[in-house]
Structures are given as structure tokens and as C-alpha cells.
Amino acid sequence: MQNGSVDxxxxxxxxxxxxxxxxxxxxxxxxxxxxxxxxxxCIISITPTYSGCPAIKTFEDDIKKSLIVNKITNFKITxxxxxxxxxxxxxxxxxxxxxxxxxxxxSNQVVCPQCNSKNTNMISEFGATACKSMHKCLDCLEPFEHxxxx
Amino acid sequence: xxxNLLNYTIRLGDNCLVLGQRMSMWCSNGxxxxxxxxxxxxxxxxxxxxxxxxxxxxxxxxxxxADDIAFKRDANKFxxxxxxxxxxxxxxxxxxxxxxxxxxxxxxxxxxxxxxCKNLSDIAYKSIKEVKYHLRHSTNWLIRLGDGTxxxxxxxxxxxxxxxxxxxxxxELDDLDQLMISNGVGVDSSEFKSEWKNLVDKALxxxxxxxxxxxxxxxxxxxxxxxxSFTELISEMQHIPRKYPDxxx
Numbered sequence: 001m002q003n004g005s006v007d008x009x010x011x012x013x014x015x016x017x018x019x020x021x022x023x024x025x026x027x028x029x030x031x032x033x034x035x036x037x038x039x040x041x042c043i044i045s046i047t048p049t050y051s052g053c054p055a056i057k058t059f060e061d062d063i064k065k066s067l068i069v070n071k072i073t074n075f076k077i078t079x080x081x082x083x084x085x086x087x088x089x090x091x092x093x094x095x096x097x098x099x100x101x102x103x104x105x106x107s108n109q110v111v112c113p114q115c116n117s118k119n120t121n122m123i124s125e126f127g128a129t130a131c132k133s134m135h136k137c138l139d140c141l142e143p144f145e146h147x148x149x150x
Numbered sequence: 151x152x153x154n155l156l157n158y159t160i161r162l163g164d165n166c167l168v169l170g171q172r173m174s175m176w177c178s179n180g181x182x183x184x185x186x187x188x189x190x191x192x193x194x195x196x197x198x199x200x201x202x203x204x205x206x207x208x209x210x211x212x213x214x215x216a217d218d219i220a221f222k223r224d225a226n227k228f229x230x231x232x233x234x235x236x237x238x239x240x241x242x243x244x245x246x247x248x249x250x251x252x253x254x255x256x257x258x259x260x261x262x263x264x265x266x267c268k269n270l271s272d273i274a275y276k277s278i279k280e281v282k283y284h285l286r287h288s289t290n291w292l293i294r295l296g297d298g299t300x301x302x303x304x305x306x307x308x309x310x311x312x313x314x315x316x317x318x319x320x321x322e323l324d325d326l327d328q329l330m331i332s333n334g335v336g337v338d339s340s341e342f343k344s345e346w347k348n349l350v351d352k353a354l355x356x357x358x359x360x361x362x363x364x365x366x367x368x369x370x371x372x373x374x375x376x377x378x379s380f381t382e383l384i385s386e387m388q389h390i391p392r393k394y395p396d397x398x399x
Binding site for chain 1: 184187188198273276277310
């Protein structure tokens, strides 16, 4: 019996949320690079956002769980480094989701997710996770995180 | 198994692991909360890069795992540059050391991207994005401290005087380097020494800092001849896996 189809696996992965930012899925984040079947084995390629991102282990565990729940048991997850992950892979919709969640989406122009002001200040290039920097809005005075553009 | 490629790959990983370990020591000790987070983030990036190199080494070796390479080698088997293992000393010292190394690593990865070994090239493409952040971080602080108060200038100038003697090692080539360069895999760091120097000089002028004259240069990291504090660093890092070899976490 066929161990699921490529489309079905993409659908399943689309339901796996990012462990840090649960409003977007790991597919929307751009971490899942490829899904294919070799014989009956599903091969899923994932790439880390940053080399040291500790979430990569969680990605793997969450993917495993979701596949097993959906009765796909013959699979292999491989880690790829090229092409290097970039925030360019995020769609407009995904960026909108980030903004609604309170994170300024990746863009050369940092915009306050609360009041949309462009009058902001960077507090630190490094935030609570490797992919974010810390900023402050000079109009509404709210601190916020910005998804770094890489 | 390609022993030379294995050793070369481990060497690249060692620089990342050792500087990553040093940076992790700033965690909870940073001068401000933001800096604490920044240095811990840099540490994490470097651990990630080390993992990438060691995982590739694991593939080549087919015997020792990435964890074995990190946690089961004695200090004299590590082949990192001395500059990355120097004690953090103070924040200014850390910034000067990181600045010199970040400049180097940036130029090195730029060239490693063109390596004939696809695995190493892939890691370089990925890592250089992170190193750009590290370089910007250390450059900004170098200028801020150097061109700051008399005290901050004095502290970073003293640090620079101390660290300068470890910079020549970055551009020395041993037999393994020569071999890897000749087969198109390795990077010839001697070729970008002047580019590195220009990058450094530009920031030092702005930071009002000077390179010391007549410095006697020190090297030996690639041959496993490390500084005194290195054994301590490695034994602390390896303590748990060595004491509980089968521990899982």
C-alpha cells in the first residue's frame, strides 16, 4: 500500500506550527525544503533557519509525531544546508501573520507592529531567538521584536 | 576515507566550537541584558556551525560521531587558532578578539564558498550570513569603546596590545592547508591577509586605536600547542559526557 502521497505530506506539514511562533507553520517559515518518495519511503528535507537554532530538533520531533498520527510510518528526515535559508521565502500572507502576532516581519524597513510607525529604534541586533532583533517604537513607545532579514 | 579532508573539516569546526564555548561563558555575565543575549546568540551560531562541520566529519569518518569529536578528544588534539581560546578577560578584550576573528572568518567563508567540496561550500554559504552579524556587532562595539571614554579606550588598547601577537597565526599555512588548497578544497588564508589588514585598519582608525609595533608573534594551535587556560576550558566543556559517557539528554 502506498505510504501517503507527496501532496498529503505537504498538507500534514502545513499543520505543524513553528514551536516559537505558533501562528505560522514550518512550511510557511520555509524550513521544509522538499518532500519526495523513494520507493515507499517518504524523504523530507529540512533546513535550519540559523545554524545553531535549537528549534531544529523540535521541528524534527514535531514532524515525526504528525506523520505517525497520520499513519505515515516509513519516512526519513534529512537536514540540508543549501540553499541557505532566507526570509525571502516567506510569503506576504506569512509576513502579515507575523505582524498580527506582534512581530515586525522581515523587511529592510522596520515597522512597529502595534501602531505601524516607521519611527523606531533598534535596541539590539540579537533577540530572544537567533532570528529576531529587539526594537522600540518611538511613537507608541512599545518595545517589539523584528524578524531579521537574512 | 579521506583522512586529510576529515582533519581539515574538524579543524574548521574546532575554531567555531572553541569560540562558541568562550562566548557561552558570557551568558548571565554580560555587561547589559542585551549584550548577554547577543553574546549567547553568537555562541549558539558558532555551536551550530561547529555541528555542521563535525556532522560532515562524522559522515567522512564513519566511526566517530559529531559528539565524539567534540567531547571525547583531549585538548592537545584540538587544532583551533589560539586567538579563539584566549580567556574572555573583560568585555573589551572579548570584543577586540572577536573583531579580529570575525574579520578573518568572514573573508575565509567568502572563499570557502568556492570550495570544490560541496559540503564545505554549503556550510560556508549558510554560516557567512551569521558571521556578518557577528562582525557588525564586534565592529560597532570596538568603535564605541575605542572612541569612548579615556578608560574604555585604554582598556581596549591594552587588550589589542595583548591580542595582536595571535593574529599572524590566522594566515599561516601548514602541510594540510597546502594540500587542501592544492586540491581545490581548502582556503589560502595568506592570500587575503592584506584584505584582512585593510578591514581591521579601517575600524581601528575610527576607534582611535593603534596596532602595537615589534610584536613577537605566537602560534601553535594547529599543532595542538595551546595556551594554559585551554585545558581548563576543554575539561569543563567535556565534564558531563566524560563522567557519564552514556548520558542522554
